[in-house]
Amino acid sequence: MTMMGTPPNILIVDDEAVHMRALCDILGRHDYKTTGLISGEAALEKMQTETFDLLLSDLMMPGIDGITLVQAASKIDSNLACIIMTGEGSIASAVQAMKVGAHDYIVKPFKVSAILPVLARALETRRLRMENVILEQRQRAHTAELNTLNSELELAKKEAERANHEKSNFLSHMSHELRTPLNSILGFAQILQSESISATPEERKKFLRNIENAGKHLLTLINEILDLAQIESGFISISLEPIQLAKIFEECRAMISPIAEKFGIRMIYPEYMDVLVFSDKTRLKQVLINLLSNAIKYNNKNGSVTLDYELTEVGRIRLFVIDTGIGLSAEQLKFIFQPFNRLGREKIKEEGTGIGLSLTKKIVEAMQAEIGVASKLDIGSTFWIELPVHKSTSSKNINSIGDIISY
Ligand SMILES: Nc1ncnc2c1ncn2[C@@H]1O[C@H](COP(=O)(O)OP(=O)(O)OP(=O)(O)O)[C@@H](O)[C@H]1O
Ligand SMILES: [Mg+2]
Structure with missing residues (x-):
C-alpha cells in the first residue's frame, strides 16, 4: 500500500499480451492498481499523463527493450521503482538493467x-528513498538556516564590538573634554587663593x-552629553506636529543674527513660504541653529550663509544651510x-567640542x-x-538651490 491507503499504481509492460493481461489480473486481485501495455513506447507515452509507483517490464521486447525503458522511465520519474522480468538465459542483461536503475x-x-515479495520490497525501497530525499532536503534547509543564523550572529557580534569600541572612544574623549575646563577652573581658583602670587585687581577680574567662561563651557558640554545620552537610550521626547516653516526660520533668524553680525557674515533667507512641516518645533530649531552656527563659525571673512528649502516630489522637504566657508x-x-x-x-580660534553635529x-x-552634507575644501x-x-x-523646487551649490 502507498500513502493514505491507496493501492500502489503499477505499470506492466510485456509484448506478450496474454502474459501481460494475466499479470494485471493477478496483481489486481492482490490489491494493486494495474495498467498493462505491450510496448515500451506506449509505456513512456502513458507516463507523460499518469504517475506510477512501480514499473514491471519485460526485458526483451521489439522496439524499446526493458533496459532502455528503465533508463527513459527513470528520467521521467526519478522516484519510480523498476523491476525487470527476464527469461533464464538473459540474467546478465537483467543485472545490467539494475545498473541503470x-x-x-x-x-x-x-x-x-514469488513476485509479491519482490514487488513489496521494491516499493519499500522506493518509499525509503523518497523519505530519504525529503530528509536530505530538510537537512539542507536546516543547514542553510543555521548558516544564516550564524552569519547574523557574526554580524551582530561585530556590530556590538564596533558599538563597544565607539563607546570607549566616546568616554575617553568625553573625560578629556570635561577635564580641560575643570583644570582651568581649578588652576585659576588656586592662583586666586594663593598668597604667594600677587595679582592686580584687573588680573583677578580676568582670572574670574x-x-x-570655563564653567559655562563645562555646563554646555555636560548638557550636550546628557542630551546625547538621552537620545541614545531612547529617552528623548519628540512630538511631531504640523509647524509653520516660516515661523521656525524667523525664530532662527532672531537667534542667529547677533552671531552672524559678530563674525561679519551675510545671512540670506528665503522669501515667505507657506509650508507646514511635520516635525518637533524645539528640536528642529535646535538642529537648524547648530547647522547655522557651524556655517557662520567655519566661514570666511565677508562670507555668506544661505538658509533655503526645496520641496521634493514624495511629500518631503529639504532644508539647506549653505555656506561659503572653509569647506571640508x-x-x-x-x-x-x-x-x-x-x-x-x-x-583654529573658534571654540567647539565637536559634539554638535553628532x-x-x-x-x-x-x-x-x-541629514546629509556636500562640501568642497575652500569653497564651502x-x-x-x-x-x-x-x-x-x-512650489519651490531645487533648481534655484542647484545654482547656489556648484560642487
Ligand atoms: N559648515 C562647516 N564648514 C566646515 N567645517 C565644518 C562645518 N560644520 C562643521 N564642520 C567641521 O566639523 C567639525 C564637527 O562639527 P561639530 O558641530 O560637531 O563640532 P564643533 O563645531 O567643533 O563643536 P560644537 O560641539 O561646539 O558644535 C567641526 O569641528 C568642523 O571642523
Ligand atoms: Mg558645531
Whole structure:
C-alpha cells in the first residue's frame, strides 16, 4: 500500500499480451492498481499523463527493450521503482538493467508467491528513498538556516564590538573634554587663593572671567552629553506636529543674527513660504541653529550663509544651510558626524567640542528625518535635512538651490 491507503499504481509492460493481461489480473486481485501495455513506447507515452509507483517490464521486447525503458522511465520519474522480468538465459542483461536503475529482477516463468515479495520490497525501497530525499532536503534547509543564523550572529557580534569600541572612544574623549575646563577652573581658583602670587585687581577680574567662561563651557558640554545620552537610550521626547516653516526660520533668524553680525557674515533667507512641516518645533530649531552656527563659525571673512528649502516630489522637504566657508575634504567628510571629532580644527580660534553635529544627527533621526552634507575644501559646505511636509501651497523646487551649490 502507498500513502493514505491507496493501492500502489503499477505499470506492466510485456509484448506478450496474454502474459501481460494475466499479470494485471493477478496483481489486481492482490490489491494493486494495474495498467498493462505491450510496448515500451506506449509505456513512456502513458507516463507523460499518469504517475506510477512501480514499473514491471519485460526485458526483451521489439522496439524499446526493458533496459532502455528503465533508463527513459527513470528520467521521467526519478522516484519510480523498476523491476525487470527476464527469461533464464538473459540474467546478465537483467543485472545490467539494475545498473541503470532497476530495483530488482525476476526470472520467468514465476509464481505469484514469488513476485509479491519482490514487488513489496521494491516499493519499500522506493518509499525509503523518497523519505530519504525529503530528509536530505530538510537537512539542507536546516543547514542553510543555521548558516544564516550564524552569519547574523557574526554580524551582530561585530556590530556590538564596533558599538563597544565607539563607546570607549566616546568616554575617553568625553573625560578629556570635561577635564580641560575643570583644570582651568581649578588652576585659576588656586592662583586666586594663593598668597604667594600677587595679582592686580584687573588680573583677578580676568582670572574670574576665565573661571566663569570655563564653567559655562563645562555646563554646555555636560548638557550636550546628557542630551546625547538621552537620545541614545531612547529617552528623548519628540512630538511631531504640523509647524509653520516660516515661523521656525524667523525664530532662527532672531537667534542667529547677533552671531552672524559678530563674525561679519551675510545671512540670506528665503522669501515667505507657506509650508507646514511635520516635525518637533524645539528640536528642529535646535538642529537648524547648530547647522547655522557651524556655517557662520567655519566661514570666511565677508562670507555668506544661505538658509533655503526645496520641496521634493514624495511629500518631503529639504532644508539647506549653505555656506561659503572653509569647506571640508572628502576625508574629513567621512568623520563629520563622529562625536568629539573636530576634524583637525582644534587649533583654529573658534571654540567647539565637536559634539554638535553628532547630536544633530541623532535628533534628526529621532524625528524621522535625514541629514546629509556636500562640501568642497575652500569653497564651502551645504548641510541639508529632509523631513515630511504636512501641507504646502508653495512650489519651490531645487533648481534655484542647484545654482547656489556648484560642487
Ligand atoms: N559648515 C562647516 N564648514 C566646515 N567645517 C565644518 C562645518 N560644520 C562643521 N564642520 C567641521 O566639523 C567639525 C564637527 O562639527 P561639530 O558641530 O560637531 O563640532 P564643533 O563645531 O567643533 O563643536 P560644537 O560641539 O561646539 O558644535 C567641526 O569641528 C568642523 O571642523
Ligand atoms: Mg558645531
